[in-house]
Amino acid sequence: MTSQALPQPLVLVVDDDAMTRILVTEALEPEGFRLAEAVSGEEAITSFQYGAPDLILLDVTMPGMSGFECCEQLRRLPGGAHVPIVVLTSNDDDASIGQALAAGASDFIAKPMQWRLLAHRMRYLLRASRALAELTRVQESLSHAQALARLGNWEYRIDTGAGYWSPQLLRILGVAPDTSPASFDRLLACLPEDQRPQLLDAFMGLHAGAGSYGLEHRVLQPDGETRIVFHQAEAVYESGRLALIRGTVQDITERKQQELRIEYLANHDALTGLPNRNLLHDRISQAIARTRRTGLHLATLVLDLDRFKFVNDSYGHPVGDALLQAVSSRLKMAVREGDTVARLGGDEFVVLLADLVDTRTAEDVVQKVLSMFIEPFLLGEHSLHISTSIGVSEFPADGDTGEILLKTADAALYSAKDKGRNCYQFYHPKMGVLMEERADIEHALHQALARGELELHYQPKVDLNGGQIYGMEALLRWRRPDIGQVPPDRFIPLAEETGLIIPIGEWVLRTACAQLHAWHGGGFPHLTMAVNVSARQFRQMNMPDLVRAVLADSGVPAQCLELELTESLLMQNQELVVRDLKQLKEIGVTLSLDDFGTGYSSLSYLKQFPIDVVKIDQSFIRDVTDSVDGASLTKSIIAMAKSLNMTTIAEGVETQGQLGFLNTHRCDAIQGYYFSRPLAGSEMGMLLQAGTQLPPDSCHAEPRQRVLLLVDDEQNVLSALQRALRGEGYRILCAGTGQEALELLAIHPVGVIVSDARMPEMAGTELLRRVKGLHPEIVRIMLSGYTELSSVTEAINEGAVYKFITKPWDDSLLREHIRESFRLHEAGPQRLDAGHDGAPRVAMADGAA
Numbered sequence: 001m002t003s004q005a006l007p008q009p010l011v012l013v014v015d016d017d018a019m020t021r022i023l024v025t026e027a028l029e030p031e032g033f034r035l036a037e038a039v040s041g042e043e044a045i046t047s048f049q050y051g052a053p054d055l056i057l058l059d060v061t062m063p064g065m066s067g068f069e070c071c072e073q074l075r076r077l078p079g080g081a082h083v084p085i086v087v088l089t090s091n092d093d094d095a096s097i098g099q100a101l102a103a104g105a106s107d108f109i110a111k112p113m114q115w116r117l118l119a120h121r122m123r124y125l126l127r128a129s130r131a132l133a134e135l136t137r138v139q140e141s142l143s144h145a146q147a148l149a150r151l152g153n154w155e156y157r158i159d160t161g162a163g164y165w166s167p168q169l170l171r172i173l174g175v176a177p178d179t180s181p182a183s184f185d186r187l188l189a190c191l192p193e194d195q196r197p198q199l200l201d202a203f204m205g206l207h208a209g210a211g212s213y214g215l216e217h218r219v220l221q222p223d224g225e226t227r228i229v230f231h232q233a234e235a236v237y238e239s240g241r242l243a244l245i246r247g248t249v250q251d252i253t254e255r256k257q258q259e260l261r262i263e264y265l266a267n268h269d270a271l272t273g274l275p276n277r278n279l280l281h282d283r284i285s286q287a288i289a290r291t292r293r294t295g296l297h298l299a300t301l302v303l304d305l306d307r308f309k310f311v312n313d314s315y316g317h318p319v320g321d322a323l324l325q326a327v328s329s330r331l332k333m334a335v336r337e338g339d340t341v342a343r344l345g346g347d348e349f350v351v352l353l354a355d356l357v358d359t360r361t362a363e364d365v366v367q368k369v370l371s372m373f374i375e376p377f378l379l380g381e382h383s384l385h386i387s388t389s390i391g392v393s394e395f396p397a398d399g400d401t402g403e404i405l406l407k408t409a410d411a412a413l414y415s416a417k418d419k420g421r422n423c424y425q426f427y428h429p430k431m432g433v434l435m436e437e438r439a440d441i442e443h444a445l446h447q448a449l450a451r452g453e454l455e456l457h458y459q460p461k462v463d464l465n466g467g468q469i470y471g472m473e474a475l476l477r478w479r480r481p482d483i484g485q486v487p488p489d490r491f492i493p494l495a496e497e498t499g500l501i502i503p504i505g506e507w508v509l510r511t512a513c514a515q516l517h518a519w520h521g522g523g524f525p526h527l528t529m530a531v532n533v534s535a536r537q538f539r540q541m542n543m544p545d546l547v548r549a550v551l552a553d554s555g556v557p558a559q560c561l562e563l564e565l566t567e568s569l570l571m572q573n574q575e576l577v578v579r580d581l582k583q584l585k586e587i588g589v590t591l592s593l594d595d596f597g598t599g600y601s602s603l604s605y606l607k608q609f610p611i612d613v614v615k616i617d618q619s620f621i622r623d624v625t626d627s628v629d630g631a632s633l634t635k636s637i638i639a640m641a642k643s644l645n646m647t648t649i650a651e652g653v654e655t656q657g658q659l660g661f662l663n664t665h666r667c668d669a670i671q672g673y674y675f676s677r678p679l680a681g682s683e684m685g686m687l688l689q690a691g692t693q694l695p696p697d698s699c700h701a702e703p704r705q706r707v708l709l710l711v712d713d714e715q716n717v718l719s720a721l722q723r724a725l726r727g728e729g730y731r732i733l734c735a736g737t738g739q740e741a742l743e744l745l746a747i748h749p750v751g752v753i754v755s756d757a758r759m760p761e762m763a764g765t766e767l768l769r770r771v772k773g774l775h776p777e778i779v780r781i782m783l784s785g786y787t788e789l790s791s792v793t794e795a796i797n798e799g800a801v802y803k804f805i806t807k808p809w810d811d812s813l814l815r816e817h818i819r820e821s822f823r824l825h826e827a828g829p830q831r832l833d834a835g836h837d838g839a840p841r842v843a844m845a846d847g848a849a
């Protein structure tokens with residue numbers, strides 16, 4: 001801003017002498033000043049409060065209030081501290097000058113005044129006053145800024161040794177303002193001892209020619225508090241010589257603490273406080289570097305808790321978290337101070353063992369780590385037995401970087417898990433190949449379903465009460481192009497891990513039900529289909545909803561679908577599992593427990609679940625003929641299952657001896673290579689058509705009860721037939737109409753039907769035609785008088801009627817024909833069809849053929 005732009009300055013002239021006031025006015029007004037007048041000190045005070053003059057000319061000798069007193073009062077008024085006050089004194093009155101300056105005057109002018117110079121003097125004073133005001137403002141604002149930035153500054157003059165510390169620096173150092181010299185030594189003394197050499201070196205560096213320094217250090221305040229500061233200083237040269245060193249000290253404690261917290265969080269696991277993956281990688285790199293130098297050994301242990309998921313699911317996440325914390329404490333106890341225990345996430349921990357004398361020591365520590373899991377973990381009211389599996393890799397044999405060491409230890413962990421729980425495994429190169437294979441399978445599995453590479457095979461289940469196939473188990477197969485069949489054990493766990501089990505599991509259920517529906521329609525209406533559902537699959541899918549939808553879409557009756565569940569499934573979150581299993585039972589499906597005996601559950605534990613069938617695991621069956629344990633365990637499973645109203649099926653039956661054992665001990669059914677391996681759908685169809693069954697001497701002594709259906713609209717005929725057949729051991733069902741007969745056939749495993757020819761609504765011929773279509777395996781016998789022979793002949797020729805018995809019948813012949821028909825039925829469908837092409841099949845049961 002230029003001087004012209006400034007408003008005209010207002011000068012207050014305070015003098016009891018009118019002449020002086022006039023002369024001042026005449027000297028200043030033409031020079032651009034405005035003038036105000038006061039004739040006394042009192043008037044000057046009032047005038048100042050109202051007029052806010054820019055400058056005051058004050059006579060010292062006035063009646064009433066003296067100029068000195070007036071000056072003092074003006075200084076105390078708001079806005080009066082900085083206004084320039086020029087006192088008018090006599091030329092030789094040195095005492096008054098001193099007194100006026102002491103009273104706060106800014107300057108003095110001796111009378112008589114040089115009027116010509118007065119305006120210049122006034123302007124100069126005003127400029128000086130403004131500069132002073134600006135300087136004060138800048139100082140205040142700097143002081144505020146320094147306080148805000150927690151930034152103090154200091155100066156040190158080399159020639160005089162004089163120094164200056166700003167108030168903010170004093171605050172940072174925790175030092176009260178005092179008269180002690182603001183020397184560099186005193187500043188140095190504010191640092192903790194261990195950090196003083198660092199600052200001293202930097203300071204000496206300035207003396208030696210370095211232009212500046214900047215360093216971070218701590219200061220120790222007298223009350224013991226430590227602050228962290230960023231300290232900068234520079235050398236100032238005058239005439240080529242070092243004259244001054246000045247510096248700033250900024251308190252960065254809070255920022256530093258935040259940085260440290262952020263750094264901590266970035267490097268540690270929040271739940272356990274253990275180093276995380278980030279920090280672990282650093283530690284491994286350091287350990288590798290040290291091992292290279294020392295020639296000692298380094299081992300990396302990767303641990304995974306066994307059944308941690310089960311703990312989380314069953315007891316909830318707070319218990320899971322507490323378990324992880326307890327595990328981290330035990331792991332720290334198992335290793336030395338310098339070793340690292342880290343958590344990579346979930347239930348995966350890493351222990352880094354550095355400076356080992358040899359591999360044996362690593363093995364000893366691994367054993368020690370395992371032993372840390374012997375005692376149960378006490379978490380609130382829970383006492384949990386938890387074990388861990390450990391994979392171990394060593395530097396440099398198994399990898400020369402942290403990444404590779406973790407990868408190889410991971411491969412070893414997989415192998416340890418494969419071996420079973422609670423064990424460890426050192427890395428071997430062939431495990432790396434397995435890991436790569438795993439990654440490859442995972443990649444290909446993503447496309448397998450869409451590319452139609454999955455298929456189902458079916459393994460028959462055979463009823464030991466008669467030896468017939470009553471159902472089958474669907475077993476998933478993956479035919480990888482160029483590679484061939486991948487066993488389900490190799491890809492189902494991966495499908496579970498990746499979530500692919502959801503679409504794959506649905507595909508299995510739909511495909512199995514569609515195939516079953518086709519077989520039902522193809523003459524095997526009582527077949528059942530078992531589908532495997534793993535624990536993870538059950539958890540990830542809404543099984544009741546899916547089963548409802550698939551049954552509705554496929555048209556398969558619920559009773560014909562069986563779900564094979566695993567024990568681990570029942571050990572999951574019990575409430576939810578029981579709820580879903582109950583829903584499945586309401587739908588009507590059969591629930592069976594797969595691989596029974598391999599898990600932890602006892603049969604009595606199973607009572608709480610709505611399980612219908614127990615599948616005895618093949619590991620027991622393998623031993624039944626040559627191991628007392630295998631035999632007695634299998635016998636007790638069969639006995640206990642029966643006592644709980646569950647049926648039993650033995651899986652993995654491979655030999656006649658095993659079959660004989662199971663038959664003798666009344667196992668209900670068998671499945672295994674002895675009868676048939678899992679077959680492709682078409683092969684299974686052929687096996688069904690062939691009516692393959694176990695030889696009668698391999699089955700229970702009494703064959704399955706024969707079911708006979710009698711159909712006649714006359715009750716007395718039905719009664720007479722029942723009387724004639726009493727004692728034959730049949731289960732006899734009776735129907736009064738064709739419709740009623742069809743309904744009974746849908747529900748019961750009827751082997752032979754005997755129907756009257758002449759009935760209202762549906763004639764016997766029509767009924768047997770329909771039975772042929774719906775249940776071709778049932779042997780159909782017509783009961784009729786000679787008069788209906790012509791209509792019956794047609795049905796006979798169509799194959800709808802297998803035998804024709806005339807009324808009135810001969811009881812003993814009737815019994816013989818029906819026995820023969822049952823034998824035919826039990827021989828299987830191909831025997832029934834054998835008589836189709838021209839062979840005589842009409843028998844006259846009254847003696848007529």
Ligand SMILES: Nc1nc2c(ncn2[C@@H]2O[C@H](COP(=O)(O)O[C@H]3[C@@H](O)[C@H](n4cnc5c(=O)[nH]c(N)nc54)O[C@@H]3COP(=O)(O)O)[C@@H](O)[C@H]2O)c(=O)[nH]1
Nearest residue numbers: 475476488489508532533534594595651652653654672673
């Ligand atoms: N969740 C799903 N799991 C499935 C599905 N399909 C199969 N599986 C499970 O994979 C495991 C391995 O199955 P697989 O290789 O098919 O082996 C089965 C039979 O082939 C085999 N078996 C049958 N009889 C014998 C025999 O006499 N000896 C012998 N050594 N092995 C035999 O046993 C397996 C049958 O297992 P199980 O289910 O326990 O009855 C297996 O755990 C399958 O459950 C699927 O669609 N979903």
